[in-house]
Amino acid sequence: MKQLTTLSNVRAAQGFCDYLNSINIHCESKPINSETVVLLVSEGDFEAAEKELAQFQVNPHQAKYLEASWQVGSTNSGLSYGGSSLNLIPRFLKLSLLIQSVSLLSILVYGAFVLGGFEWLFPYLQFAPNAPHTWLAPTIMHFSAMHLIFNLMWWMYLGDKIAEQLGKRFLVLVFIVTALASNWLQFAFVDANFGGLSGVVYGLLGFCWLYGHITGNSKLAVSPSIVGFMLVWLVLGFADVLFINMANWAHLGGLIAGAVLGVLAASSHKKSKVN
Numbered sequence: 649m650k651q652l653t654t655l656s657n658v659r660a661a662q663g664f665c666d667y668l669n670s671i672n673i674h675c676e677s678k679p680i681n682s683e684t685v686v687l688l689v690s691e692g693d694f695e696a697a698e699k700e701l702a703q704f705q706v707n708p709h710q711a712k713y714l715e716a717s718w719q720v721g722s723t724n725s726g727l728s729y730g731g732s733s734l735n736l737i738p739r740f741l742k743l744s745l746l747i748q749s750v751s752l753l754s755i756l757v758y759g760a761f762v763l764g765g766f767e768w769l770f771p772y773l774q775f776a777p778n779a780p781h782t783w784l785a786p787t788i789m790h791f792s793a794m795h796l797i798f799n800l801m802w803w804m805y806l807g808d809k810i811a812e813q814l815g816k817r818f819l820v821l822v823f824i825v826t827a828l829a830s831n832w833l834q835f836a837f838v839d840a841n842f843g844g845l846s847g848v849v850y851g852l853l854g855f856c857w858l859y860g861h862i863t864g865n866s867k868l869a870v871s872p873s874i875v876g877f878m879l880v881w882l883v884l885g886f887a888d889v890l891f892i893n894m895a896n897w898a899h900l901g902g903l904i905a906g907a908v909l910g911v912l913a914a915s916s917h918k919k920s921k922v923n
Contacts, residue, residue, distance in 0.1 A: 649676060649688035652697050661685040663713035664704050673697050707871040740804075744816040746823060747807045751800050753788040754845065758796050761789075775831055775840045784827050789843030799845035806852035806870075813868050814913070822909055826851025826902045833901030847898035851906030853878055858910035863917050 652675070655661035661677055665687055668675035673693040678686050689697040704713070740748065760769050773785040790796035811819040830847020853870060860869030882903070885894040 650691050650694050652687045652689045652694065653701055654680065654684055654686045656684050657708070658683065658685055660708045660713070661687060664701075664708070667704075667713045668693075668697060668700060671700075673700065702866070706866050706869050707874070710871070710873075743804060743808055744811045744819060746816065746820055747804055747811070750788060750823070750845070751804065754790060754796060754800060757788050758790050758793070761791070773843070775835050775842070777835065783831055784824070786831050786843040787827050787845050787848055790845075791843065795844055795846075799849055802849045802852070803845050806849065806856055809856060809868055810852065813865065818913075822851065822855055822906065823848060825909060826855075826905045829905035830895075830898040830902035834895045834898035837897040838895070842895040842898060844895065844898075846895060847902030849902070850878065850882070850899045851902035851909075854903040854906030855910040855913075858907050859914045859917075862911065862914035 655664070658679075662685070665675045665677045668687075668689065673696055674690045675693075675697065676688045678688065680686055704710075740751075743751075757769065757773070760766075770789070773789055774782060775786050776782045790799065807819055807823075810822060826848045830851065831842075834842050834847070853875065856868045856870045857875050859865065860867075882896070882899050885896040885899065
């Protein structure tokens with residue numbers, strides 16, 4: 649057996665190993681410690697396994713890896729998962745202050761809405777061109793639990809990728825630019841009755857998509873399937889065929905702003921490497 653790679657996410661490592669076995673690439677996982685796993689494959693399968701590994705590193709959260717664990721995964725893997733805990737609190741505490749703050753404020757505002765505070769809180773946070781504090785405030789307002797959970801999931805995932813690769817301060821820049829672009833565009837083309845992190849999420853998506861593609865940074869790249877899904881969702885929103893009302897111009901504004909930032913940052917990155 650030949651070492652393919654080491655991974656620090658035990659669950660993801662087992663899912664990937666099970667996936668390799670499901671496509672007839674013999675793989676074994678061996679724990680190095682409680683947090684690190686080494687994956688071994690047969691020498692004859694090594695080249696094929698490397699190609700699969702490249703795809704896994706771009707998007708380790710694809711459903712096919714989890715499904716493979718259900719199909720061929722063994723409970724006798726020898727790996728310790730540390731009980732049933734997902735370690736959500738320690739993982740949240742490792743996120744940047746901006747990600748934590750926006751997430752907590754979004755949860756608090758939604759909680760206030762649910763408890764009857766909508767009447768007095770919404771007018772204070774509602775976008776108004778003559779009140780600069782409201783130019784960012786709509787990002788922390790959500791009007792349903794599903795809306796909140798979906799946005800926070802992507803905000804934490806994509807935001808953390810950017811913070812890890814380009815720095816926490818750079819994430820602040822991306823957040824401000826995409827929030828301003830999405831909120832102003834929605835107000836200009838529709839009205840001030842909107843809220844949510846969706847515009848910023850589309851901005852992060854656009855940034856990671858183009859920056860990762862142009863620079864070849866696999867840790868920031870977003871899989872084509874995710875990009876395709878989000879773009880189709882955007883088109884369906886503008887076509888007005890969905891069962892929910894969406895701030896479509898905010899989504900488009902965030903996506904364009906994030907994409908432009910991605911291209912500019914990638915260009916700057918390439919110039920710095922040349923110099």
